[in-house]
Amino acid sequence: KQEVTQIPAALSVPEGENLVLNCSFTDSAIYNLQWFRQDPGKGLTSLLLIQSSQREQTSGRLNASLDKSSGRSTLYIAASQPGDSATYLCAVERSQGAQKLVFGQGTRLTINP
Protein backbone atom coordinates (compact mmCIF):
# COMPACT_ATOMS: atom_id res chain seq x y z
CA LYS A 1 0.00 0.00 0.00
CA GLN A 2 1.40 3.36 -1.05
CA GLU A 3 2.02 5.80 1.79
CA VAL A 4 3.07 9.40 1.32
CA THR A 5 4.73 11.40 4.09
CA GLN A 6 5.50 15.10 4.16
CA ILE A 7 8.00 16.73 6.45
CA PRO A 8 7.78 19.15 8.14
CA ALA A 9 4.08 19.37 9.01
CA ALA A 10 4.43 23.12 9.46
CA LEU A 11 7.09 25.65 8.55
CA SER A 12 7.37 29.35 9.27
CA VAL A 13 10.09 31.44 7.63
CA PRO A 14 10.81 35.13 7.03
CA GLU A 15 10.01 36.65 3.67
CA GLY A 16 12.76 36.35 1.10
CA GLU A 17 14.17 33.04 2.26
CA ASN A 18 14.57 30.03 0.02
CA LEU A 19 12.97 26.89 1.39
CA VAL A 20 12.52 23.20 0.71
CA LEU A 21 9.52 21.03 1.38
CA ASN A 22 9.96 17.28 1.48
CA CYS A 23 7.79 14.40 0.34
CA SER A 24 8.55 10.69 0.57
CA PHE A 25 6.63 7.70 -0.72
CA THR A 26 6.95 4.01 0.05
CA ASP A 27 6.29 2.41 -3.34
CA SER A 28 8.56 3.59 -6.15
CA ALA A 29 6.21 2.25 -8.84
CA ILE A 30 4.58 5.57 -9.57
CA TYR A 31 3.24 7.10 -12.78
CA ASN A 32 3.70 10.70 -11.72
CA LEU A 33 3.93 12.98 -8.72
CA GLN A 34 2.12 16.29 -8.31
CA TRP A 35 2.59 19.17 -5.93
CA PHE A 36 -0.53 21.10 -4.98
CA ARG A 37 -1.25 24.21 -3.03
CA GLN A 38 -4.34 24.61 -0.86
CA ASP A 39 -5.45 27.95 0.52
CA PRO A 40 -7.83 27.96 3.53
CA GLY A 41 -11.38 27.08 2.48
CA LYS A 42 -10.35 26.51 -1.11
CA GLY A 43 -9.68 23.61 -3.41
CA LEU A 44 -6.30 22.43 -4.60
CA THR A 45 -4.25 24.19 -7.23
CA SER A 46 -1.83 22.03 -9.15
CA LEU A 47 1.63 23.59 -9.10
CA LEU A 48 3.89 21.08 -10.78
CA LEU A 49 3.55 17.60 -12.20
CA ILE A 50 6.58 15.36 -12.65
CA GLN A 51 6.28 12.26 -14.78
CA SER A 52 8.08 9.18 -13.47
CA SER A 53 10.66 9.45 -16.25
CA GLN A 54 11.53 13.05 -15.32
CA ARG A 55 13.88 14.33 -12.65
CA GLU A 56 12.52 17.83 -12.14
CA GLN A 57 10.07 20.47 -13.23
CA THR A 58 10.24 24.23 -12.85
CA SER A 59 7.62 26.95 -12.84
CA GLY A 60 8.68 30.46 -11.93
CA ARG A 61 10.11 30.42 -8.41
CA LEU A 62 9.13 26.80 -7.89
CA ASN A 63 11.26 23.77 -8.64
CA ALA A 64 10.22 20.20 -7.92
CA SER A 65 12.57 17.25 -8.08
CA LEU A 66 11.85 13.55 -8.14
CA ASP A 67 14.10 10.67 -7.14
CA LYS A 68 11.94 7.64 -7.78
CA SER A 69 14.47 5.08 -6.65
CA SER A 70 14.74 6.59 -3.19
CA GLY A 71 11.05 7.49 -3.01
CA ARG A 72 11.59 11.21 -2.52
CA SER A 73 10.52 14.50 -3.97
CA THR A 74 11.32 18.04 -2.94
CA LEU A 75 9.61 21.32 -3.67
CA TYR A 76 11.99 24.26 -3.67
CA ILE A 77 10.55 27.75 -3.32
CA ALA A 78 12.92 30.60 -4.08
CA ALA A 79 12.66 34.09 -2.62
CA SER A 80 9.54 33.32 -0.61
CA GLN A 81 6.73 35.86 -0.40
CA PRO A 82 3.80 36.25 2.05
CA GLY A 83 1.49 35.19 -0.78
CA ASP A 84 3.19 31.78 -0.75
CA SER A 85 1.60 31.07 2.63
CA ALA A 86 -0.64 28.02 2.16
CA THR A 87 -0.66 24.27 2.69
CA TYR A 88 1.41 22.35 0.18
CA LEU A 89 0.52 18.76 -0.62
CA CYS A 90 2.27 16.18 -2.70
CA ALA A 91 0.41 13.31 -4.28
CA VAL A 92 1.53 10.28 -6.24
CA GLU A 93 -0.31 8.40 -8.91
CA ARG A 94 0.39 4.71 -9.04
CA SER A 95 1.61 3.24 -12.28
CA GLN A 96 -1.47 1.25 -13.06
CA GLY A 97 -5.12 2.03 -12.99
CA ALA A 98 -6.93 5.30 -13.05
CA GLN A 99 -5.60 8.67 -12.02
CA LYS A 100 -6.06 7.82 -8.36
CA LEU A 101 -3.85 10.01 -6.23
CA VAL A 102 -2.45 9.16 -2.83
CA PHE A 103 -1.86 12.36 -0.87
CA GLY A 104 0.55 13.29 1.84
CA GLN A 105 -0.66 15.11 4.94
CA GLY A 106 0.67 18.43 3.73
CA THR A 107 3.07 21.08 4.97
CA ARG A 108 1.48 24.26 6.30
CA LEU A 109 3.76 27.09 5.19
CA THR A 110 3.72 30.57 6.70
CA ILE A 111 5.87 33.35 5.23
CA ASN A 112 6.30 36.22 7.66
CA PRO A 113 6.63 39.74 6.23
Add this chain to the structure above:
Amino acid sequence: GEEVAQTPKHLVRGEGQKAKLYCAPIKGHSYVFWYQQVLKNEFKFLISFQNENVFDETGMPKERFSAKCLPNSPCSLEIQATKLEDSAVYFCASSLSREKLFFGSGTQLSVL
Protein backbone atom coordinates in the same frame (compact mmCIF):
# COMPACT_ATOMS: atom_id res chain seq x y z
CA GLY B 1 -16.27 26.61 -18.31
CA GLU B 2 -12.67 27.07 -17.31
CA GLU B 3 -13.11 25.97 -13.73
CA VAL B 4 -14.62 23.04 -11.92
CA ALA B 5 -17.88 24.22 -10.38
CA GLN B 6 -19.19 22.50 -7.27
CA THR B 7 -22.56 23.09 -5.64
CA PRO B 8 -23.63 23.64 -3.00
CA LYS B 9 -20.72 25.17 -1.08
CA HIS B 10 -22.19 24.05 2.22
CA LEU B 11 -24.71 21.31 3.02
CA VAL B 12 -26.13 20.44 6.42
CA ARG B 13 -27.99 17.19 6.97
CA GLY B 14 -29.38 15.36 9.93
CA GLU B 15 -28.05 11.86 10.47
CA GLY B 16 -29.94 9.46 8.23
CA GLN B 17 -30.89 12.07 5.65
CA LYS B 18 -29.82 12.01 2.03
CA ALA B 19 -27.16 14.34 0.64
CA LYS B 20 -26.53 15.12 -3.01
CA LEU B 21 -23.53 17.03 -4.29
CA TYR B 22 -22.96 18.34 -7.80
CA CYS B 23 -19.94 18.96 -9.98
CA ALA B 24 -19.58 20.54 -13.40
CA PRO B 25 -16.14 19.62 -14.79
CA ILE B 26 -14.14 21.84 -17.09
CA LYS B 27 -15.56 21.64 -20.60
CA GLY B 28 -13.69 19.09 -22.69
CA HIS B 29 -12.20 17.22 -19.75
CA SER B 30 -12.76 13.48 -20.04
CA TYR B 31 -11.99 12.45 -16.48
CA VAL B 32 -13.88 13.36 -13.31
CA PHE B 33 -12.82 12.45 -9.79
CA TRP B 34 -14.33 12.69 -6.34
CA TYR B 35 -12.17 13.01 -3.25
CA GLN B 36 -13.16 13.26 0.39
CA GLN B 37 -11.13 15.43 2.78
CA VAL B 38 -11.73 14.36 6.36
CA LEU B 39 -9.98 16.27 9.11
CA LYS B 40 -7.37 18.53 7.78
CA ASN B 41 -5.45 17.32 4.73
CA GLU B 42 -6.50 13.68 4.75
CA PHE B 43 -7.62 13.18 1.19
CA LYS B 44 -9.35 9.96 0.28
CA PHE B 45 -10.07 8.93 -3.30
CA LEU B 46 -13.68 7.90 -3.83
CA ILE B 47 -14.41 7.35 -7.52
CA SER B 48 -13.35 8.35 -11.02
CA PHE B 49 -15.16 8.56 -14.34
CA GLN B 50 -14.03 8.55 -17.92
CA ASN B 51 -16.82 10.46 -19.64
CA GLU B 52 -19.99 8.83 -18.27
CA ASN B 53 -18.37 5.51 -17.42
CA VAL B 54 -17.11 4.57 -13.99
CA PHE B 55 -13.34 4.15 -14.25
CA ASP B 56 -12.36 3.28 -10.71
CA GLU B 57 -14.73 3.04 -7.75
CA THR B 58 -12.47 1.27 -5.30
CA GLY B 59 -12.75 4.09 -2.77
CA MET B 60 -16.52 4.21 -2.61
CA PRO B 61 -18.45 2.89 0.41
CA LYS B 62 -20.94 1.28 -1.93
CA GLU B 63 -23.68 0.58 0.52
CA ARG B 64 -24.50 4.26 0.92
CA PHE B 65 -22.55 6.20 -1.70
CA SER B 66 -23.34 6.43 -5.38
CA ALA B 67 -22.15 8.69 -8.18
CA LYS B 68 -23.07 9.47 -11.76
CA CYS B 69 -21.74 11.47 -14.68
CA LEU B 70 -24.44 11.63 -17.35
CA PRO B 71 -24.11 13.43 -20.69
CA ASN B 72 -25.15 17.10 -20.64
CA SER B 73 -25.67 17.08 -16.87
CA PRO B 74 -23.49 17.92 -13.87
CA CYS B 75 -21.88 14.92 -12.23
CA SER B 76 -23.35 14.00 -8.87
CA LEU B 77 -22.32 12.25 -5.67
CA GLU B 78 -25.16 11.01 -3.49
CA ILE B 79 -25.01 9.74 0.05
CA GLN B 80 -28.01 7.84 1.29
CA ALA B 81 -28.63 7.76 5.04
CA THR B 82 -25.76 10.01 6.02
CA LYS B 83 -23.69 9.22 9.09
CA LEU B 84 -21.74 11.52 11.37
CA GLU B 85 -18.46 10.26 9.91
CA ASP B 86 -19.52 11.43 6.44
CA SER B 87 -18.89 15.00 7.59
CA ALA B 88 -16.08 16.20 5.35
CA VAL B 89 -15.25 18.42 2.42
CA TYR B 90 -15.97 16.67 -0.86
CA PHE B 91 -13.83 17.76 -3.77
CA CYS B 92 -14.48 17.16 -7.42
CA ALA B 93 -11.64 17.34 -9.92
CA SER B 94 -11.35 16.97 -13.67
CA SER B 95 -8.56 16.39 -16.14
CA LEU B 96 -8.09 16.22 -19.89
CA SER B 97 -6.14 12.98 -19.76
CA ARG B 98 -3.54 11.68 -17.32
CA GLU B 99 -2.32 15.18 -16.77
CA LYS B 100 -2.83 17.90 -14.20
CA LEU B 101 -5.91 17.68 -12.06
CA PHE B 102 -8.09 20.76 -11.68
CA PHE B 103 -10.01 20.85 -8.42
CA GLY B 104 -13.23 22.59 -7.52
CA SER B 105 -13.53 24.55 -4.29
CA GLY B 106 -15.39 21.74 -2.57
CA THR B 107 -18.67 21.10 -0.79
CA GLN B 108 -18.56 21.17 3.00
CA LEU B 109 -20.96 18.50 4.26
CA SER B 110 -21.93 18.65 7.92
CA VAL B 111 -23.94 15.76 9.32
CA LEU B 112 -25.55 16.58 12.66
